[in-house]
Amino acid sequence: MATTESSSLSTLPADGGDAELVARLSEARETILEEVQKIIVGQTEVLEQLVLAILCRGHCLLEGVPGLAKTVMVQTLGQILDMSFSRIQFTPDLMPSDITGTDIIQEDPETGRRQLEFLPGPLFSHLVLADEINRTPPKTQAALLEAMQERRTTCRGRTYELPDPFFVLATQNPIEQEGTYNLPEAQLDRFMFMVKVDYPTKEEEIEVLRRTTGDERPTLKRVFDAASLIKLQHLVRQVPVADHVYDYVVDLVHSTRPGHNDVPDATRWLQWGAGPRAGQQLILGGKARALIHGRFHVSTDDIAALAKPVLRHRIVCNFAAQTAGLSSDEIIDRLVDHLDKSTKSAHS
Incomplete structure (x- = not known):
């Protein structure tokens, strides 16, 4: 098991200007990737998307077949962030109170009176x-998703605030669907990103074998504490966005909705399109992506880079797409390509 030590990046200067914070954040991105990759081989894009979601106060759903280190990835991220971390293994018999908490009877040692605590x-x-997450019944899923949206939970009529910052990184297995409870589209929409975790390359898999069959235990550095992260989350929202980027985002989201004659793929392959929350997440994600790459402005390239993780769980392919063997990612690629071509021809 990896050990953890503190890092000089754990506390950002309280009086630092935006330029300094941007520089520190860009540096911290490299540090986070470097630290996580002491444990995880490859998966740079996946790790970056997790970091972006955290900077945007968003939640992530990681999907991949067993054995791709999804759980280890999140556990490692929890180790290098100087914040409280907990792991919930979802099972069919898990009850909402098992994750949110419950009232218990406590006896006052001085008075002997019993009360609920x-x-x-x-x-x-x-x-x-x-x-x-897809192995627990809808009632327990709903309790988690309510907490994700409201950042609070209720027990016996009393409301309890969750810690700030608060993030849920959930995993699910796309195979072995027996005994699982698929998240409905309305609940999937609560996740900022759906992150696909793919198989490693041959070279990466060889490195995995080297690392995991030895006795080495790497030491991890803590990168951010809660106060520093909250400061960066506020900074993300201050990043300016040009009008043409807003237009690009709205055009992209609208292109997923059937009925747009100028985008035939939406009508031909999609049953339902993305709602307004998709545009919000694209803008916020674009702001965070610009910051971690050392820029204080959002480009359309930032938006295009996040189109798949933001949209893949917010669109529903129809039967024709399934028959043609088209995945949601392939359709999103076509929509982005169509939009880029339309944008270029409009400016030429």
């Missing part, structure tokens, strides 16, 4: 790993 569940952590 709330015992917080594992949800009361800064970073929560919801492992195999």
Whole structure:
């Protein structure tokens, strides 16, 4: 098991200007990737998307076949962020109170009186790993997703605020669907990104074998504490966005909605398109992506780079797309390509 030590990046200067914070954030991105990749081989794009979601106060759903280190990836991220971390293994018998907490009877040692006292569940952590979220019944899923949206939970009529910052990084297995409870589209929409975790390359898999079959235990550095991260989350929202970027985002989101004659793929392959929340997440993600790459402005390239993780769980392919073997990612590629070509021809 990896050990953890503190890092000089853990606390950002309280009086630092935006330029200094941008520089520190760009530096911290490299540090985060460097630290996580002491444990995880490759998966740079996946790790960057996780960092972007955290900077935007968003939640992530990681999907991949077993054995791709999804759980280890989130656990490692929890280690290098100087915040509380908890892991919930979702099972068919898990009840909502098992994750949110419950009232227990406590006796006052002085008076002998008994009273109910709330015992917080594992949800009361800064970073929560919801492992195999699709293996628990809808009632428990709903309790988690309510907390994700409201950032609070209710027990016996009393409301309890969750820690700030608060993130849920959930995993699910796209195969072995027996005994699983698929998240409906309305609940999937609560996740900022759906991140696909793919198989490693041959070279990466060889490195995985080298690292995991030895006795080496790497030491990890802590990168951010809660106060520093909250400061960066506020900075993300201050990044300016040009009008043409807003136009690009709205055109992209609208292109996923069937009925747009100028984008035939939407009508031909899609049953439902993305709602307004998709545009909000594209803008916020674009702001965070610009910052971690050392820029204080958003480009359309930032938006295009995040189109798949933002849109893939917000669109519904129809039967024709399934028959043609088209995935949501392939359709998104076509929509982005169509939009880029239209934008270039409009400016030529």
